[in-house]
Every structure is written in C-alpha cells, then in structure tokens.
Amino acid sequence: MNRPRTLYEKIWDAHVIERRPDGTCLIFIDRHLVHEVTSPQAFAGLRASGRAVRRPDLTLAVPDHNVPTTPRKDANGNRLPIVDPESAAQLAALEKNAPEYGIRYIDAVAAEQGIVHVVGPEQGFSLPGTTIVCGDSHTACHGGIGALAFGIGTSEVEHVLATQTLLLQPAKTMEVRVDGEVGPGVSAKDIILHITGTIGAAGGTGHVIEYTGSAIRALSIEGRLTVSNMAIEGGARAGLIAPDDVTFAYLKGRPYAPKGADWDAAVDYWRSLATDPGATYDKSVVINAADIAPSVTWGTSPEDVVPITGVVPDPASFADPSKQAAAAKSLAYMGLEPGTRMQDVAVENIFIGSCTNSRIEDMRAAAAVIKGRHKADTVKWAIVVPGSGLVKRQAEAEGLDRIFIEAGLEWREPGCSACLAMNPDKVPPGERCASTSNRNFVGRQGPGSRTHLVSPAMAAAAAVTGRLTDVRELMR
Amino acid sequence: MNPLDKVEGRAIPLGLKNVDTDVIIPAHWLKTVSREGMGGGAFESLRADPDNLFDRPEYQGAPILIAGDNFGCGSSREHAAWALGDLGIRVVIAPSYSDIFSGNAVKNGILPVVLPQAAIDRLIEVAKTDPIHVDLEHQTVTTQFQDRFTFEIDPFRKMCLLEGLDEISLTEKSDAAIAAYEQKLDAERPWMRPAAA
Ligand code: SF4
Numbered sequence: 264m265n266r267p268r269t270l271y272e273k274i275w276d277a278h279v280i281e282r283r284p285d286g287t288c289l290i291f292i293d294r295h296l297v298h299e300v301t302s303p304q305a306f307a308g309l310r311a312s313g314r315a316v317r318r319p320d321l322t323l324a325v326p327d328h329n330v331p332t333t334p335r336k337d338a339n340g341n342r343l344p345i346v347d348p349e350s351a352a353q354l355a356a357l358e359k360n361a362p363e364y365g366i367r368y369i370d371a372v373a374a375e376q377g378i379v380h381v382v383g384p385e386q387g388f389s390l391p392g393t394t395i396v397c398g399d400s401h402t403a404c405h406g407g408i409g410a411l412a413f414g415i416g417t418s419e420v421e422h423v424l425a426t427q428t429l430l431l432q433p434a435k436t437m438e439v440r441v442d443g444e445v446g447p448g449v450s451a452k453d454i455i456l457h458i459t460g461t462i463g464a465a466g467g468t469g470h471v472i473e474y475t476g477s478a479i480r481a482l483s484i485e486g487r488l489t490v491s492n493m494a495i496e497g498g499a500r501a502g503l504i505a506p507d508d509v510t511f512a513y514l515k516g517r518p519y520a521p522k523g524a525d526w527d528a529a530v531d532y533w534r535s536l537a538t539d540p541g542a543t544y545d546k547s548v549v550i551n552a553a554d555i556a557p558s559v560t561w562g563t564s565p566e567d568v569v570p571i572t573g574v575v576p577d578p579a580s581f582a583d584p585s586k587q588a589a590a591a592k593s594l595a596y597m598g599l600e601p602g603t604r605m606q607d608v609a610v611e612n613i614f615i616g617s618c619t620n621s622r623i624e625d626m627r628a629a630a631a632v633i634k635g636r637h638k639a640d641t642v643k644w645a646i647v648v649p650g651s652g653l654v655k656r657q658a659e660a661e662g663l664d665r666i667f668i669e670a671g672l673e674w675r676e677p678g679c680s681a682c683l684a685m686n687p688d689k690v691p692p693g694e695r696c697a698s699t700s701n702r703n704f705v706g707r708q709g710p711g712s713r714t715h716l717v718s719p720a721m722a723a724a725a726a727v728t729g730r731l732t733d734v735r736e737l738m739r
Numbered sequence: 740m741n742p743l744d745k746v747e748g749r750a751i752p753l754g755l756k757n758v759d760t761d762v763i764i765p766a767h768w769l770k771t772v773s774r775e776g777m778g779g780g781a782f783e784s785l786r787a788d789p790d791n792l793f794d795r796p797e798y799q800g801a802p803i804l805i806a807g808d809n810f811g812c813g814s815s816r817e818h819a820a821w822a823l824g825d826l827g828i829r830v831v832i833a834p835s836y837s838d839i840f841s842g843n844a845v846k847n848g849i850l851p852v853v854l855p856q857a858a859i860d861r862l863i864e865v866a867k868t869d870p871i872h873v874d875l876e877h878q879t880v881t882t883q884f885q886d887r888f889t890f891e892i893d894p895f896r897k898m899c900l901l902e903g904l905d906e907i908s909l910t911e912k913s914d915a916a917i918a919a920y921e922q923k924l925d926a927e928r929p930w931m932r933p934a935a936a
Contacts, residue, residue: 280913280917280920281916287895289910289913293931300770303771304772304773304774314907320932347770350770356772414815415815416815416816416842416843417818421907425907426917428913428917465809468837469838498812519934520934521930525929528930564757684766684767685769706765706784707766710767
C-alpha cells in the first residue's frame with residue numbers, strides 16, 4: 264500500500280516533471296494569472312530573448328491593481344482615459360502584451376473584470392488540484408478551493424510564461440485545525456486574523472498550511488477563499504482547504520470549469536485529493552473555534568491581533584525583546600497608547616474590498632449591518648469596492664448598492680483599490696482606516712496611513728459608530 | 740546576471756525584524772514598466788528620518804545589508820530585489836527571510852545569507868566601524884577581527900549565483916520532459932485544460 268499522503272503532497276507529486284538530486288523539482292503550472300503590475304518586465308524579458316509564451320491557453324490576464332474605481336466609461340459608453348500616466352502605461356502594456364502573445368485578456372471595462380484572485384475562481388479558471396501562480400502574494404487565496412496556489416516574482420512570471428514550469432523545493436506541511444463552531448458575528452476573516460495572531464507572521468514560513476476542522480468545513484467558498492488568502496500573512500507559501508461538495512457546487516457550470524463527462528471525471532479526481540487517514544504534517548496547531556471573537560489588528564504586522572473587546576497591548580508584555588521594540592515602533596506609527604480599549608479607537612476611513620473580502624457574501628455581510636443605518640459624520644471616506652464586475656452586478660440585483668449609498672458609503676467599480684493604494688484610492692497620512700484587506704503594513708494604504716484589519720461586518724459597524732466597534736452590539 | 744563570489748565592503752547594520760517589501764520599496768514605486776532606477780525609492784519610509792543609516796556617508800555604496808528575522812516578508816514584489824540591487828546591495832545577512840524574497844534575491848544576483856541571531860548581533864557591531872567579507876564559494880562571512888561564520892545555501896542557488904546563470908535557459912534543457920508531461924496530462928486528465936468558454 265502507498266504511504267498515506269497529505270493534500271499538499273498529492274498535488275505536488277502529480278506535478279513533478281523532474282526531480283533534481285538536491286530535491287529541487289521542476290513543477291508543471293496548470294494556471295497562470297497575470298495582472299498589469301508584475302508583468303510588464305516579464306514580457307519585456309521575453310521580447311528581449313525572443314521567446315514565446317509556451318501555453319497561452321493556461322494563462323489569463325486581467326488588470327486590477329492600478330485601475331481607478333471611479334466610472335470607467337462616460338454616459339455614452341466610451342472608455343474614459345486613466346489620469347495617472349504611470350497607471351495608464353502599465354495598463355496599456357498589458358493590453359498590448361496579452362493579444363500579442365495570444366493570452367486570454369479580460370479588459371478593464373469588461374463585465375468579468377475584477378481582482379485576479381476573485382476572477383480566477385469565479386470564472387472556474389482556478390480548479391481544485393491544480394497548481395496556480397500569479398505575480399501577487401495573495402495567490403494563496405485559490406487554496407480555498409483546493410488549488411496549490413502561490414505568489415511569484417516577476418522573474419518567475421517570465422519563467423512560467425516561457426516554460427509553464429517552476430523550479431521549486433518541496434515545502435513542509437502544517438495543519439491548522441479549527442474545531443467546533445464559531446459564535447455569532449464571527450466570520451472567516453476573524454478566523455484567519457485569530458490564526459495569524461496565534462501562529463505569528465512567520466509561523467508558517469517554509470510551510471504550506473492546510474486548514475482543517477469543522478469550523479473550516481462549515482465555511483462557504485467565499486469564506487474559505489478569505490481564510491486561504493491570508494496564509495501568506497502567517498508566513499506560509501500557500502494555504503489549502505480540501506475540496507468537497509461545497510467546492511464542487513460552487514464551481515459547477517462556471518465558464519472555464521469542465522463540462523459533461525469531463526466534469527464527472529474531474530470530481531472523481533478531486534475527491535481523491537483529500538489528506539489520507541494516517542498522513543502526518545510537519546507541524547500542527549489546533550484552535551478552538553469558540554475562542555475566536557470578532558478580531559482587529561492594533562499594529563503594523565498582521566500578527567498584531569486582539570479581540571475587539573481587548574485593549575492595545577503594552578510592548579513590555581511581549582517576551583521577545585525584538586518584538587517589544589517592533590511593538591513600540593508600531594504603536595508610535597499607529598498613534599496608539601497601551602491599554603486603550605480597541606473600541607475607543609476612532610476611525611475616519613472605511614474600506615470594504617480587496618481579494619480577502621470583496622465577494623458577494625462579504626457585500627451581504629456588510630450590507631446586513633449597515634442597512635437602515637447611516638455612517639457617522641466623523642467618518643470622512645467610506646468606500647465599498649466589489650471584487651469583480653460580476654459581484655457588483657449580483658450585489659446590485661440584490662439592492663445592496665442602494666443600502667450602502669443610502670448609508671452614506673460610496674459604491675465603486677471593481678479593483679484592488681485602497682488595499683495597496685496604487686490607484687487614487689488612498690487613506691490620508693495620519694488617518695485611520697477600518698479595512699477588510701489583508702495587510703496593515705506601514706504606508707500600505709497610502710503614505711502615513713494607519714490600518715486596522717477587520718471583517719466586512721466589523722468595517723460596516725465601524726462606519727456606523729465612527730470607531731472600532733464590536734459588531735455583536737449592533738446585531739442585538 | 741552578474742556572477743557573485745566574494746563580496747567585501749561596508750555593511751549597513753539595519754538589524755530590524757520583519758522588514759517587509761513595502762518598506763524595501765513602497766507601492767507607489769511599482770508603477771513602472773522597467774527594472775531600473777528603483778534604488779531611489781528603496782527604504783523610503785526609513786530614509787524620511789534625516790538620521791537614517793542608508794544616507795550616512797560611510798554606508799554609501801555599501802554592498803551588504805544586515806537585517807533581523809523574516810526579512811522581505813509581505814508582498815511578492817520582485818521590485819524589492821531590484822531596488823536593493825539598484826542601491827548596490829549584493830548580499831543580505833539575516834536570521835531568516837520570506838520564501839518569496841529569498842528566491843527573488845537569488846534570481847537577481849543577490850545572496851541571502853542566513854546566520855543565527857548571535858552572529859548577526861556580532862556583525863552589526865563590526866559593521867558600525869569596519870568592513871565585512873562574504874565568500875560564497877567557501878560559504879563564510881568573516882571580519883578582520885577573526886570572526887568566522889559559515890552559512891548553508893542550497894547548492895543549486897549557489898551554482899546559479901556563482902555562474903550568474905539565467906534560470907530560463909537552464910529549464911529549457913528539460914524541454915522534452917515538459918512536453919512529455921503535457922502529453923501525459925492531456926491523456927490522463929483532459930479536463931485540466933480550461934473549458935472553451
Ligand atoms: S486586493 Fe490587495 S492583496 Fe489582493 S491582489 Fe489586489 S493588491 Fe494584492
């Protein structure tokens with residue numbers, strides 16, 4: 264009998280083309296997602312060396328990082344120019360490179376356009392058991408449907424374009440099991456924030472994390488994508504959640520998903536991928552779902568997580584001296600004093616969006632909290648950015664856009680937006696933002712911006728009160 | 740890619756932990772379509788402090804950077820490696836790196852040396868006043884004060900750095916194996932190709 268294997272090992276083994284004596288493997292890449300920021304230099308490299316794209320049929324390009332979230336067409340349906348010349352140049356480069364190399368391209372005004380990690384699963388382009396890469400570290404997101412997906416740099420983008428392979432060392436395996444049921448007001452985002460706070464920002468370094476346990480199984484695909492999205496925030500190269508009936512129901516009928524007899528064969532294969540009984544992980548962490556509260560970050564590392572009922576920690580409370588120094592620096596940047604109740608922290612900006620939390624379920628969760636309420640006057644800027652044109656259309660069909668607009672929030676066009684503030688959507692210096700994105704790094708949402716990572720429901724609650732708020736209080 | 744063997748010179752004793760790629764090169768520097776000139780934006784937030792290490796005269800052109808745990812964490816942007824390269828950095832020394840960053844570094848001819856924290860602490864002391872020597876062939880970091888630290892490196896990465904090899908050309912030697920894999924995949928799991936939309 265074969266040795267019992269984990270989900271990761273099965274996907275890895277199925278993709279090895281060559282194994283080098285030192286253990287490095289040449290791995291086949293099933294899907295390559297391309298966006299405008301990390302690809303121009305890769306295409307320039309191909310051009311300089313006279314190489315072609317080996318498998319344009321396995322490549323999908325869509326602009327997302329740079330696109331403005333204000334209307335992209337005028338009243339007559341004509342495309343509006345992008346004001347920022349550098350953004351316009353990156354977009355123009357992708358628009359030229361994709362057709363030139365025969366790559367499928369979803370343009371900035373197409374209904375299917377959106378954040379690459381929202382678009383992949385939504386189009387059925389991302390499938391369980393595949394290897395997926397993209398020049399963006401949150402590619403880990405696609406692990407939510409059981410794909411081995413990870414971010415790569417631009418040289419690797421060029422390498423995949425040219426060869427459809429990558430040279431990789433096998434990762435170690437880590438299991439993060441979340442047992443039990445989460446309480447009311449606790450979402451997938453709170454689960455992953457809690458996990459990141461527990462294992463630390465480097466807790467998964469060198470590992471691929473498989474999320475298991477009843478609390479993970481109970482999540483929708485949207486929720487699973489949220490969890491796996493932030494695997495990288497715990498230092499892991501990728502996250503994985505075993506595909507199951509929920510996954511298959513989500514994917515069935517999507518444009519690029521297998522059809523007919525192919526679909527049945529695919530489902531049989533996908534079912535065989537689950538970790539075998541008796542397989543072991545290099546590392547395991549068990550979390551009790553009942554211990555997870557609606558969570559929020561206080562610092563500038565995604566591991567700086569406390570329950571919303573908690574307080575800003577005292578740097579002296581950390582055992583590790585370098586963490587003490589980092590925490591003190593974070594607090595100075597964030598303008599926070601130790602001991603301050605998180606619920607007393609005022610926020611002037613709200614961002615609901617990003618590949619972590621911009622799917623239809625996220626829109627619904629935020630709308631449910633804000634419905635019939637209005638944003639606080641002290642909240643100066645509050646935007647809702649759906650993850651794709653299709654999410655936007657669905658939300659509008661459900662009337663969610665009206666709920667946001669009536670509450671004083673702005674309803675925008677899809678893209679990465681204030682997650683990384685490469686487009687005009689920025690948080691002003693020194694101001695705070697309750698954000699549903701995945702990174703609270705220094706300057707991430709604009710120079711001097713102060714980010715508190717939260718779930719969509721918590722962001723909506725903060726919009727209503729003008730301070731970080733326990734969403735459970737608004738649910739009563 | 741420039742081959743790398745011995746690097747000698749001043750080392751910037753940054754020492755900070757969890758230096759993420761947003762710190763190495765902020766997002767607003769990513770809006771280019773070329774690889775050059777990124778050094779201007781390297782460590783912009785740290786360099787806003789007039790007293791910062793990077794702009795001190797003694798560290799101008801320093802080829803080595805010493806940092807704390809988890810260097811290069813966060814965004815996968817390769818621009819971080821380009822920015823370091825454009826600053827003139829050929830070697831980073833730290834107790835650990837993000838996986839993506841260390842891969843990107845090697846691909847751009849930058850050597851990520853892993854040493855324990857105690858060695859880092861000692862090298863930071865030396866770097867304040869004196870140069871540091873890195874020898875990739877022998878996998879050592881030494882100082883003129885008889886310090887000698889050895890480091891591990893993946894043999895493939897070592898070869899690529901020593902010879903300045905381009906990975907795509909190396910992989911192209913496996914073309915037949917790739918084609919055979921593709922054929923087998925089409926035969927066994929034809930549904931893996933994206934369906935015609
Ligand atoms: S939304 Fe943010 S994290 Fe996601 S792909 Fe865009 S920039 Fe990256």
